[in-house]
Amino acid sequence: MGPYADLRAFLDALDKHKQLLHITDRVALEPDVAAAACALTKLGESSPAIEFTDIGGYANARLVMNVHGSWPNHALALGLEPDASPREQFERFVEGYQRYPGELERVSDAPWQENVVDHDINLYELMPLFRLNRGDGAMFIDKPCVVSRDPDDPDNDDVENVGVYRLQVKGRNRLGIQTVPQHDIAIHLAHAEERGEDLPVAIALGNDPLITLMAATPMLYDQLEYRMAAAVQGHPYQVVRTSTGLDVPRGSEFVLEGRILARHREMEGPFGEFPGYYSGCHEYPVIEIDRVFHRTDPIFDAVYVGRPWTEIDYLQAMTTSAPIFVQLHEAFPEVTAVNALYTHGLVVIVSTGTRYGGFAKAIGMRLLTTSHGLGYATMVIVVDEDVDPFNLAQVMWAMSVKVNPASDVMILPNLSTNLLNPAGQPTGVIHKMIIDATTPVAPDVRGDYGEELDTPQTTDAWRARLATMIKELRG
Amino acid sequence: MTVDDGAADRPTACPRCRSTTVGVQATSPVPGVWTLFSCSTCLYTWRSTEPAENTDPDHYPEAFRLTPDQLATLPVAPTIPPLRAGDAPGGS
Numbered sequence: 001m002g003p004y005a006d007l008r009a010f011l012d013a014l015d016k017h018k019q020l021l022h023i024t025d026r027v028a029l030e031p032d033v034a035a036a037a038c039a040l041t042k043l044g045e046s047s048p049a050i051e052f053t054d055i056g057g058y059a060n061a062r063l064v065m066n067v068h069g070s071w072p073n074h075a076l077a078l079g080l081e082p083d084a085s086p087r088e089q090f091e092r093f094v095e096g097y098q099r100y101p102g103e104l105e106r107v108s109d110a111p112w113q114e115n116v117v118d119h120d121i122n123l124y125e126l127m128p129l130f131r132l133n134r135g136d137g138a139m140f141i142d143k144p145c146v147v148s149r150d151p152d153d154p155d156n157d158d159v160e161n162v163g164v165y166r167l168q169v170k171g172r173n174r175l176g177i178q179t180v181p182q183h184d185i186a187i188h189l190a191h192a193e194e195r196g197e198d199l200p201v202a203i204a205l206g207n208d209p210l211i212t213l214m215a216a217t218p219m220l221y222d223q224l225e226y227r228m229a230a231a232v233q234g235h236p237y238q239v240v241r242t243s244t245g246l247d248v249p250r251g252s253e254f255v256l257e258g259r260i261l262a263r264h265r266e267m268e269g270p271f272g273e274f275p276g277y278y279s280g281c282h283e284y285p286v287i288e289i290d291r292v293f294h295r296t297d298p299i300f301d302a303v304y305v306g307r308p309w310t311e312i313d314y315l316q317a318m319t320t321s322a323p324i325f326v327q328l329h330e331a332f333p334e335v336t337a338v339n340a341l342y343t344h345g346l347v348v349i350v351s352t353g354t355r356y357g358g359f360a361k362a363i364g365m366r367l368l369t370t371s372h373g374l375g376y377a378t379m380v381i382v383v384d385e386d387v388d389p390f391n392l393a394q395v396m397w398a399m400s401v402k403v404n405p406a407s408d409v410m411i412l413p414n415l416s417t418n419l420l421n422p423a424g425q426p427t428g429v430i431h432k433m434i435i436d437a438t439t440p441v442a443p444d445v446r447g448d449y450g451e452e453l454d455t456p457q458t459t460d461a462w463r464a465r466l467a468t469m470i471k472e473l474r475g
Numbered sequence: 476m477t478v479d480d481g482a483a484d485r486p487t488a489c490p491r492c493r494s495t496t497v498g499v500q501a502t503s504p505v506p507g508v509w510t511l512f513s514c515s516t517c518l519y520t521w522r523s524t525e526p527a528e529n530t531d532p533d534h535y536p537e538a539f540r541l542t543p544d545q546l547a548t549l550p551v552a553p554t555i556p557p558l559r560a561g562d563a564p565g566g567s
Contacts (some may be wrong), residue, residue: 029509030525056524057503124501124511131521134528135539137491138513138520170518172500179553186553194559263555267518267546270539281541283551419552 003079003233004208006111006251007299010077011051011064017082019048019072026054029130037065037304041311046070051299052128061128062299068209069304069311074318077209079233086317086390090337093232093318094325100223102230102237104157110240110250117292121173126292127205127254127300129169133272137281140271141167141175143303145204145215145225147246148188148260151195160247161185162215162225164315167203168268173289175203176268177260178282180419182375184221189260189285198259201287202246206253206301211237217319218372253298258289274316274344276307277422308343320345320372327370332363339389345376346421349389352382357444361410364434368415375418381435398437404446408436489514490521490535492542517541 004010014020027033033052040047047070052063068074071089072082078092123129129139144167150159161184168176179186192199204211210233214225226247230237239247248255268284305312317340324345325338334353342348352363360382367373367380383389383398403409410433417423417430424430440446486497494516501511513520527534 028524030522030529057505057508059505122501125504131525131529134526135536137539138518168518169520171513176518181553190553190556194556196558265551265555267549278539281545281549283549285553 003210003235004077004251005238006208006249007064007067007206007253007301009251010067010209011049011299013076014049014067014073017072017076019046019070019076019082021048021050023050023052024054026056027052028056029128031134033063033065033128033130033302034132034304037069037302038306038310040066040069041304041306041309044070046072049073055128058128060297062297063128064299064301065304066311067301068212068314070314073209074314077213078318086339086341087337087388090318090321090325090339090390093322096232096234097228097322097326099231099234101227102233102235104224104226104230104247105236105238106247107238107240107250110248110252111295112248112252112255112293112298113240114296115294117294118290121289121292123169123172123256123289123292126294127298130302132302132305133278135278136271137168137269139169141169141203141205141302142271142305143205143212143301145207145211145249145252146177146185147202147204147248148185148199149246150188150191151197151199152191154245157247158222158224159184160224161188162211164212164215166271167287168271168284170266170286173258175258175287175289176266176284177287178268178271178279178284182218182418187221192260193263196262198262200244200246200257200259202242202244202248203256203258203287203289204248204252204254205256206295206299207249208251211249213315213319216315218323253295253300255293256289257291257293258287261286261288272305273420274305274308274312275346275420275422276343277420279420313341313343316344317341320376324348324367324370324372324377328363328367331366334359334385335363336385337389338367340372340377341390344418345372346418347379347381348373348377349381349383349395351385351387351389352438353385354438354441357441359441360436360438361434364410364436365412368412368432368434374416376421377432378417378421378423378430379433379435381437384438387437395437399435402437402439402447403435407446410434410436484523485510486512486530488532489517489519490530490532491519491540492517492546493532516543517546 049067055061075084214229226237238250265283269281270278273279303311320340328335339349364380387394412432415432496515500513503509510523
């Protein structure tokens with residue numbers, strides 16, 4: 001399985017594993033598309049992707065959603081078997097992440113060069129744009145890979161950036177872009193604006209599943225997402241350079257070339273965002289599109305964002321957990337796993353070995369000072385290394401018996417949080433909490449723990465044998 | 476699905492801010508299925524075939540309505556940095 005050269009190859013793989021539904025009946029862009037994608041999120045953790053091939057008003061548009069929106073789909077994107085557990089997917093992601101850098105391979109031609117539109121661009125005609133949530137101020141492109149370079153360091157590939165930023169379609173060739181200050185593109189834009197120059201961007205749509213995950217990963221400023229994709233897939237990542245010097249995935253369905261207009265801001269929003277609330281309206285930067293390339297009969301890929309869990313929570317799951325783990329593990333090798341699945345890591349569970357009494361609380365404080373912890377993590381639960389942080393039943397057991405609220409709950413006042421966190425007071429500032437759910441060890445001799453239950457001899461052998469039998473039983 | 480007859484029945488007011496600055500951005504590539512409108516005041520866009528709460532000012536949800544006062548006081552993000560000394564503006 002994998003690596004997948006493009007979205008089409010991944011859709012074929014999803015088909016093969018019965019993880020793709022084909023809707024061939026005619027649908028209306030509103031409200032059918034978002035409603036169907038939302039409904040899929042309410043049908044469990046194994047939901048398939050969905051493809052619409054008869055969209056009202058278009059002769060031959062193709063639209064897919066929920067491509068990453070379940071654990072089986074996410075596992076397949078990482079090159080794992082579809083029944084891989086979240087813990088196995090975390091470990092696969094971390095293993096690939098730590099192989100950075102992989103190889104960037106530049107090639108000269110791509111299927112998206114088949115068709116080019118460089119005058120009278122009308123995005124509404126070129127792709128099936130639709131409103132996602134009723135209060136959204138417009139149609140949005142919400143699963144793009146936006147590519148930019150640092151105008152102060154334009155030949156340095158390491159600081160080229162590929163990121164997922166929501167794009168409001170404001171006109172036929174005009175987009176709004178959300179560039180949160182913590183995002184790498186905000187640095188590129190600031191440098192361009194200090195120079196009084198537009199910032200060239202390339203927007204790749206309909207991409208292979210791995211580069212979308214990499215673009216959603218908060219990696220270091222001088223780490224290139226393409227090289228991370230290559231590291232994770234264990235195979236060079238192929239890109240094509242545009243006329244404006246930006247590298248774009250060879251496999252993309254659409255490529256939009258344009259510019260963020262220098263020193264210009266314009267009304268944007270609202271948009272239903274990942275915390276499960278609308279974002280409100282802001283004055284955000286604006287992109288003008290100069291050229292559109294696309295494959296013949298291109299496939300448009302979008303993500304449904306609603307009250308968690310929805311597809312975006314899978315996009316932000318391991319992509320958030322792995323970088324936090326790598327930073328924590330560098331400081332404290334006792335750390336074994338990080339679960340930052342909840343609302344982009346506003347709640348994080350970390351498992352660790354304990355060096356001495358009080359150690360787990362230090363782990364929690366270090367987590368709050370990781371780059372992602374600064375802007376997101378608000379509640380940290382620390383559990384022992386033999387508790388799987390991805391298994392909430394185990395986590396709740398640890399919380400039940402290992403926490404004495406008198407001394408295991410720390411509240412740290414007035415720390416930084418994301419502007420989209422609705423609990424901030426004022427916005428962007430919040431108290432944070434660490435819950436130490438590890439077993440106290442000396443010299444922290446609180447509680448009366450005695451001997452913990454373990455499993456009978458030969459349980460592991462029985463588990464393997466029975467798992468095989470159950471699989472055979474169910475065909 | 477509903478089929479409308481294009482720009483002929485262009486709305487007179489934006490569903491969100493009730494400005495009369497309404498224009499046509501696109502019509503469906505297959506003619507006669509939908510028309511896409513936009514408001515140049517608040518940049519709201521909508522399709523003629525959407526539910527009434529997205530197309531009709533009287534049915535537009537109260538929570539999402541905007542007034543000119545609100546449009547004038549939106550937070551700017553990111554802030555625009557000062558120009559470097561010696562750099563002349565070259566952007567749009």
